[in-house]
Amino acid sequence: MKVAFIRQLLFLLLVEMVLSGLASAQTPPPWMPCSGANLVDRSFPTAGPEVTHWRLCWETVPGNGLLIHWAYFRKSPTANWLFLLWDARLSEIFVPYHSGSPRYYDVEYMFPLTPVGPQDCPAAVGGTVFGGNVCKEVHDRGLMWKQDGSGRRGEELVLWSALAAAWYNYVIEWAFRDDGVFMGRVGATSSNAPGFPWETHMHNPMWRLDVDLNGWPNDSVALGTHIEPLPGPSATDTEPLFSVEAGLPWDPHAFNSLNVTDKFLKNGKGDQTAYQLIPLPTGGLSRHQEAFTQQDFWVTHYNWTEMSAKDLLSYTTPPEPVADTDVVLWYKGSIHHHPRDEDGEMENNYWHGVALVMWTGFMFKPHNLFDRTPFYP
Amino acid sequence: MTFLPCSVFHACRAASTLSSLILGLAVCGFVASSAQSAPNQAQRYPEEKALPLNPLDKEDKAVAERLARSDRRVRELVGEANVRLVLVQLVALKPESASESARPVRHAEVVLFQPQGEVGARALVNLASSAVEQVARMDGSQVPMTTDDLAEAFQLALRDEEVLKILGPAAKSYQVQSMLLTGVATPAENSVTGLRIRSSDEHDPCFKHRCLQLAFRRGRDFLSGPMIIADLTAKRVYVERKKQQ
Numbered sequence: 001m002k003v004a005f006i007r008q009l010l011f012l013l014l015v016e017m018v019l020s021g022l023a024s025a026q027t028p029p030p031w032m033p034c035s036g037a038n039l040v041d042r043s044f045p046t047a048g049p050e051v052t053h054w055r056l057c058w059e060t061v062p063g064n065g066l067l068i069h070w071a072y073f074r075k076s077p078t079a080n081w082l083f084l085l086w087d088a089r090l091s092e093i094f095v096p097y098h099s100g101s102p103r104y105y106d107v108e109y110m111f112p113l114t115p116v117g118p119q120d121c122p123a124a125v126g127g128t129v130f131g132g133n134v135c136k137e138v139h140d141r142g143l144m145w146k147q148d149g150s151g152r153r154g155e156e157l158v159l160w161s162a163l164a165a166a167w168y169n170y171v172i173e174w175a176f177r178d179d180g181v182f183m184g185r186v187g188a189t190s191s192n193a194p195g196f197p198w199e200t201h202m203h204n205p206m207w208r209l210d211v212d213l214n215g216w217p218n219d220s221v222a223l224g225t226h227i228e229p230l231p232g233p234s235a236t237d238t239e240p241l242f243s244v245e246a247g248l249p250w251d252p253h254a255f256n257s258l259n260v261t262d263k264f265l266k267n268g269k270g271d272q273t274a275y276q277l278i279p280l281p282t283g284g285l286s287r288h289q290e291a292f293t294q295q296d297f298w299v300t301h302y303n304w305t306e307m308s309a310k311d312l313l314s315y316t317t318p319p320e321p322v323a324d325t326d327v328v329l330w331y332k333g334s335i336h337h338h339p340r341d342e343d344g345e346m347e348n349n350y351w352h353g354v355a356l357v358m359w360t361g362f363m364f365k366p367h368n369l370f371d372r373t374p375f376y377p
Numbered sequence: 378m379t380f381l382p383c384s385v386f387h388a389c390r391a392a393s394t395l396s397s398l399i400l401g402l403a404v405c406g407f408v409a410s411s412a413q414s415a416p417n418q419a420q421r422y423p424e425e426k427a428l429p430l431n432p433l434d435k436e437d438k439a440v441a442e443r444l445a446r447s448d449r450r451v452r453e454l455v456g457e458a459n460v461r462l463v464l465v466q467l468v469a470l471k472p473e474s475a476s477e478s479a480r481p482v483r484h485a486e487v488v489l490f491q492p493q494g495e496v497g498a499r500a501l502v503n504l505a506s507s508a509v510e511q512v513a514r515m516d517g518s519q520v521p522m523t524t525d526d527l528a529e530a531f532q533l534a535l536r537d538e539e540v541l542k543i544l545g546p547a548a549k550s551y552q553v554q555s556m557l558l559t560g561v562a563t564p565a566e567n568s569v570t571g572l573r574i575r576s577s578d579e580h581d582p583c584f585k586h587r588c589l590q591l592a593f594r595r596g597r598d599f600l601s602g603p604m605i606i607a608d609l610t611a612k613r614v615y616v617e618r619k620k621q622q
Contacts, residue, residue, distance in 0.1 A: 033430035033481055057430050061466050063521060069430050069469050087469050099619065101576065102590060102604065108573045109522045109589075110464060112555075166572045166592050167599050194592060194599030196619045217475045289577055304470050305499075305513070326471070350598035 026077045029055060033070055037130045042157045044178035046138060050077050051374050054176045056085070058159055060134060062110035064089045065172040066161040073180050075370050082265075082369070083215050084275070090172055090186060091208040091330070092309040093165070096288050097193070097201040103290075105310065106165045114162040114169055134161045141177060144375055152375055154178050167191040170205070171357060180369055183280075184209075185361030188335050192343050194351045202286045203335040204293060205360065206309035208328060210302060213275055214262035216326045221299045223248060224257035224276060244319035247295030247312060247330075250279050258297055258329050259367070271368040277329055278363045286334040298330035333360035429483040430469055437485065437504060438465040445487035445500035450512040454498040455491035461525050463488040468501065484510075490520045492529070495587065495610060517587050517610065527571045528553045530589045530607030537614040543602050544593065551593055568594045574606060586610035 032039055034057035043050040056071035071085040093106040113133040121127035121135030128136045137158040144154035160173040171187035186205035193199065213219050221242045228235035239259055250256045258277040265273040277297075279285070285296050292312045300306060301320040309330060335358045344353015433441070442465055445451055468486045472479035483504040490497045495517030501510045531553055534540045541548050547567055554570040574590045576583040587609040593600040603618040 031480070033428050035428050035431060038431055059430070059432050059467060062464070086471065096577075101578075101581075102572075102574045103577055104572045104574055104590075106572065109526075109571065110524075166570045167594075191597075191599055194601045195604050197601070199619070215475050216471055302471070304468060308519075346601055347598070349601050350595060351601055352598045 026050075027074060027080055030072055030081045030083075032057060034059075040136065040157065040159070040176075042138060042176065044155050046155055052076070052178050052180060054157060055081070056176070058134070058174075060113055060131070060161060062112055063107050063163075064091070065111075065113060065163045065170070066134060066159060066174065068159070068174050071176075071182070073176075073182075075180060076374060083212055084182065085210065086212045086216060087208075087210040088174065088182075088184065089208055089307075090170075090205055091307060092204075092206045093170060093186070094204040094206065094288070094290070094293060094310070095168075095201055096204075096290075097196070097199050099199060106163070106168070106170065109165070111163050111165045114164045116161060134159065141175075144179065145373075154375075162189075167194060167351075168203075170203075173361075179373070179375065180366040182364040183361060184364075185280075185359050186333065186335075187357035187359045188337065189355055189357040191351055191353065192339050192355060197344065197346070197351050198339050200336070200338045202288070203337060203358075204286060204288075204332055205335075206292075206330060206332045207362065208307060208309065208330055209277070209364070210328045211260050211275065211364075212326070213260050213273075214265040216302065218263045218324055219327050220261050220263070220323050220325075221327050221329065222259045222261070222274075223297075224255065224259045225251075226253075226255040228253075242299045242322050245298075245300045245316040245322055246319060247292075247298040247316065249294075250281075250285060250296035252281075256297070258299065258331075260327065260329070263324060267368050268371040269368075273369045274367040275369075276363075276365045276367055277331060278365055279331065279333070280361050280363055281333060282358065282360045283336050284334060285332065286336070293332065296332050300328045300330065302326040302328050331362050333362065335360050427483070429481040430467065433465065433467050433485060437483075440507070441465050441485035441487050441502040441504060444502050444507060444509055445489060445498075448500060448509040448512060451489060451498045451500055451509070454512070454514050455489050455494070455496055459491065459493065461490045461492060461523070463490050463497065463521055463523055470501075482506075488515065488520060490515075490517075492525075492609070518585065520587075522571070522573050522587070522589060524553055524555065526587070526589055526609060527569070527591075529609060530571055530591060531569050533607045533609075533612060534591055534605055534614050537616070539616045540605055540614060543605070543616070544600075547595075554594075566594075566596055570594060571607075582608050582611055582613075582615075 032055060038057055038059060041055050043053040053074040057069040059067045068085060068088040072081040073084055074081045095104040095106060116129055116133050116135050121129050126137045126139040141154045141156040144152045156175050156177040158173060158175045160171055163170040167190060168188060169190040173185040175183040184207055188203045222239035225238045259274045261272055261274045267273055287294055292310050298312050299322050300315050301322050306315045343355040344351055442462055466486050468484040470481060470484045472481055485502045485504055487500045487502055488497055497515035497520035499513045499515055503510050551567045551569040554568045570592050571589040574583055574588045578584060589607050591605045603616050606615045
């Protein structure tokens with residue numbers, strides 16, 4: 001009798017410990033300044049025990065289209081939530097034509113968003129339509145890793161909407177991956193310029209990323225740089241810090257990236273955590289006579305009134321210090337649109353057809369955030 | 378220290394046998410440890426609208442516009458008559474403090490434009506305190522364009538004989554494209570839209586002026602032909618043919 005009682009007591013204590021453990025294992029979600037459909041809360045993987053988790057707010061506005069606010073990432077259920085982004089937006093889309101004119105500023109007109117429906121955001125790909133013009137997709141993103149006979153596929157959450165910019169549509173896409181990567185893309189599509197449909201031109205989306213790694217103070221930015229002097233077999237990597245505001249070109253041979261660090265943020269191994277802005281150009285990056293297009297990267301000090309990419313030169317003159325403070329990253333991508341027969345044709349003096357989506361974008365990738373990848377057994 | 382909900386307390390008291398008391402303690406322990414994690418996640422905001430980064434609703438926008446228009450500094454910049462509303466948007470303004478408890482306050486940015494003087498005003502409105510916190514002057518070239526500009530540009534174009542010739546008998550059937558697109562354009566619909574244009578040639582009027590290129594649409598298709606550019610500053614229309622045409 002006595003033994004049975006002790007057994008029962010021990011069993012119940014064990015139950016209590018397990019239940020208590022379950023309740024306290026997960027770090028509670030942080031307060032969010034948004035709610036309803038504008039609050040996205042997504043854990044990964046979508047099936048099975050949680051590994052990583054995103055929480056963020058989104059909003060749509062005429063002109064800039066789809067904005068991301070206040071994004072957190074949690075690298076494991078027991079880890080602290082990492083504040084990552086205050087605001088991410090498309091600041092401008094500059095479109096100069098090869099003959100020198102016209103030169104359009106597509107965000108400076110308060111263009112509306114196009115309708116989005118089940119035809120382009122189907123549930124079959126994990127799509128949900130919000131407000132008739134925003135699509136949220138949660139789906140497979142392809143292979144995450146492969147090692148001989150084993151491997152794993154990854155997943156992502158994608159939010160997108162499309163700006164109706166006269167004869168053009170611009171798809172504005174933000175992706176939040178299970179591995180902590182955040183991506184931005186713009187896709188140019190719809191009709192060629194009706195009066196000169198065969199003239200080659202450039203679409204230059206410029207993103208403004210108010211990155212607040214681990215909160216908004218104490219951030220610094222370094223230019224990730226690979227150097228391989230030739231002739232010679234060896235290479236080195238350096239990370240010179242931005243001390244003041246500046247614009248810099250992206251050199252594909254130097255594998256340049258903008259590496260953001262917070263002086264207090266380290267992983268469990270004591271290594272400095274960084275997030276790296278890595279361009280993902282399609283074909284190349286353009287240069288035009290306008291000063292703001294003559295650099296690919298810009299780093300500025302946070303100022304809520306500084307939202308327009310075309311004014312970057314004035315924002316950085318005179319340059320303010322940007323070390324160990326609140327920083328904003330800017331990146332210019334380019335889409336070189338050389339019209340082709342597939343784009344459409346003239347019918348009775350009207351241009352009829354559609355240019356298929358052409359993409360450009362960037363990746364914002366964690367470096368030393370995890371102690372090891374949590375997706376490998 | 379964690380206080381348990383009353384119902385749980387009574388449930389604990391109701392446990393009469395030793396084993397059920399132990400079971401009750403286990404459940405109480407579970408609830409208590411759950412409650413420990415609650416303060417951060419259980420913040421209740423009964424009015425979701427009060428959350429600072431939820432989108433502005435019509436009422437918010439009306440309040441922000443009214444506060445901006447009635448602000449003395451704004452009136453000094455743009456006056457009171459014929460002042461256009463360009464935008465009312467949420468501003469995600471950072472708190473001055475970076476502590477975890479610091480939270481953003483709901484703000485709106487209001488941009489107003491006086492087309493006669495081509496001057497704009499940007500007002501930062503604190504919706505929590507109903508106060509205009511900042512006002513800044515904007516040159517006409519900095520002010521975004523809206524359907525008001527498009528409507529004005531279209532009216533200018535309709536007074537131009539060359540444009541009327543290009544558009545033909547359908548000229549008057551075009552409607553200014555709304556800011557709210559609700560569906561797929563039907564072939565019968567004639568609409569006019571525009572793109573902001575800036576010249577890189579300082580001798581071109583559109584180097585400094587507010588210029589808008591018009592595009593005429595029938596259903597999904599766009600009318601081809603010369604570029605029709607409305608110079609809203611000079612109140613003129615330019616019809617330009619590109620060389621390759």
